[in-house]
Amino acid sequence: MSVEARLAALEERLRALEDEREITRLVLSYGPLVDSGCAAEVAGLWEPDGVYDVDELLMTGHPEIEAMVRSANHQRWISGGCAHVVGPPHVTLSGDEATAVGYTLMIVKRPDGFVLRRATANHWRLRRTPSGWRAVTRVNRVLDGREESPDLLASHFPDAVRHR
Template identity: 40%
Template sequence: MAPSSGGRPGARPRVAERIAERLRALEDREAIRDLIARYGPLADSGDAAGVAALFAPDAVYAVGGMGEAKGRAAIAALIDGPVHRALMAQGCAHVLTSPAIDLHGDLAKARCHSVVFAREGEGWRAVRVSANLWELARSAQGWWVTRRDNRLLDGSEAAQALLDSRNP
């Protein structure tokens, strides 16, 4: 005997639609988590093209205290630049926390912390601890970053605001 839909016409399609919506949201969140998780290993391996490919062609990456990179070529140049290459030469690790993700259809915002560790002698030192706000959009190829704001957690309201999910 087939399960009952409670006697309401159209109940089954609505349930199926809700399940499909929930599944899509779960898949979107996982895709965004995966994209953000890829950043650190790509940066630490010096894969400038790989880092740039996480971003939309016209994306902006604003690094507090270092300016803005606009477009994939400029974002790749951050990884290929002398500051990052020197950091890699001494040994470094870009570590990002799991993001809090807010989905809005084909757009999303993700907030997380990042820590850059540098090797010093036999140990490691945190050289940059930052707040991050990632703005993302779904494209035909999947999710990519349209803007990333990264600010040092130096006690400033601007850095704290990046982590505040009450800010649109």
């Protein structure tokens, strides 16, 4: 293999590592940003017309995502004590597109201590933009035994076979 070919291969591998790191940082930034009420920054994780699909809420575009963070319900979670703990994502790159799957735990403060309010499966579709990687869609489904939630996780692994 020529030096030029080896250098090109090395550059390709480095770019993939940098892309995965940027995507991982984007996904992991969601928790601290949403729990601190940084509405514009949360929305900025998505493309301007990006979709955030949570079990009980479908948001399209920055204004709707910002409104969720600013909502009275979300502000009550913050003032009462909560943490969206995001697990490290499994990222798959495909050129300027990517997917990532993982988990989020929502922990809330109660008078007797902290309790797990919900655990969700997360599936992100992302795209490289001139400003860096941004979410196109994020789908969250609560892990409560419904088939949809593990199916969402498995969809990231096209060769995986689910046994039911």
